[in-house]
Amino acid sequence: MAHGSTGTGVRAVCAAAAVVLLGAGCTVQPAGAESRPVPSAPPSVPPSAAPSVTDTTPAASPTPPPSASASPAEPEERKGPEPSATPTPPAAPPPILAEGARGEKVRELQARLRQAGHFDLVPTGYYGTITAASVSAFRQRVGLPAGGQVTDATWNALTARTRTPTRQELYPSTTRPPADPDPRCLTGRVLCISKESRTLTWMIDGRVLSAMDVRFGSELTPTREGAFRVTFKSRHHHSTLYDTPMPYAMFFSGGQAVHYSADFAANGYDGASHGCVNVRDEARIAALFDQVRPGDKVIVH
Template sequence: MKDGDENEQVRELQARLRQLDHFDRAPTGFYGTITAKAVTGFQEKRGLPGTGSVDEATWQRLLAVTKKPTADELKPSTTNELDTPDARCMTGRVLCISKESRTLAWMIDGEVVSSMDVRFGSENTPTREGVFLVDRKVRDDWSKLYHTPMPYAMYFSRGQAVHYSSDFAARGYNGGSHGCVNVRDRTKLAALFDQVKVGDKVVVHW
């Protein structure tokens, strides 16, 4: 396993590293810089080459010192830990959205006001990355293209929006969006919807 991989084995890797306090957030299944750093720490502590990638020797050593993760360890219901905010999120009013930690942080002048778990589009319909602005808000929207409800929709890039997803709430990361940023906590999103204004910045980053 290496940087850029995204699968269930990566999720298991993260859960096992978390048992040893090398990984301090909920498993996401995505192998990014945070996971690479955790792997390097594990390798160096056990006398393995600190490559940040998982070879057979690293995997076997990890299996030997951890237990098979439970379903709750693999997909905990608690909110994912935020990673270090992108530099573009540090000024003004920003929806700071991290694909690596799968979180949305509502930030004002560099301070986190609230945060929530999110999921993104599939490989065929990816969520666009970059800096955008909220161009419209619709409290009770409906997707004519996909025939699904989109409550508390905040549009930022053509048809892509932050919105509540009952499917995400029910299935977690087993599913995906058609490009939108799905939120599974309706109560948190409802409060956020009332605070965000058209023209506020949106940053989507790894």
């Protein structure tokens, strides 16, 4: 019994010694084993500081921010311009001619519009409201939008439908185009005078030799209408009834005559005659005076 107790006690002592050695960081070496240093155990961690299960899982490395040199997902050089929500239409080209313009191009425009039937005046070289209205009417006729400006398309359409104007068409002798001649003017030597167009046309056998602007008498002293003949001529005539000069007078009905009027030349259609046919272009009436003979017809219509 004493021997057995002793063995049991020895084992208990050895076990206790082993516990002490483990706590000191040593291990029990078996007998005869090579002695080598044993690394010390890491310091014990209090239970409260022990990592949880989630703490023991290695954390994912944070994704570094893209550097300036990093290539974007889509290379910049491959990107096109940002589309605009409402694309800006291209600017319309400036017009060739518009209101306020002056010159030979305007004169040609007016002559061509007259050929096309959209301008009932003679070319003046000034682009005013009447010319603008004529351009707009022509544009609508050829299928272009209405408008008083001459664009490339307008000019091309107009030149395709007209011919190059003659000098007489560009520089007519009257402010308004002479009216179509009365049938009585188509034969013989005739001073064909139109109250509608306010023009006098000198014609021989239906051929127009010259034309000029004229004005007529007032409502109180109207110019007579009808068929007459030149009764006599007076180059430096002076009216005794009205005490006024009547140069280059060609009488055709009593005291009524075709003659030059300085007042008409100065004031235009603002005035009126006492029944005579006034001419305002002195050079033209002087040339006409030399051609007309007594007995030539005078048609006032």
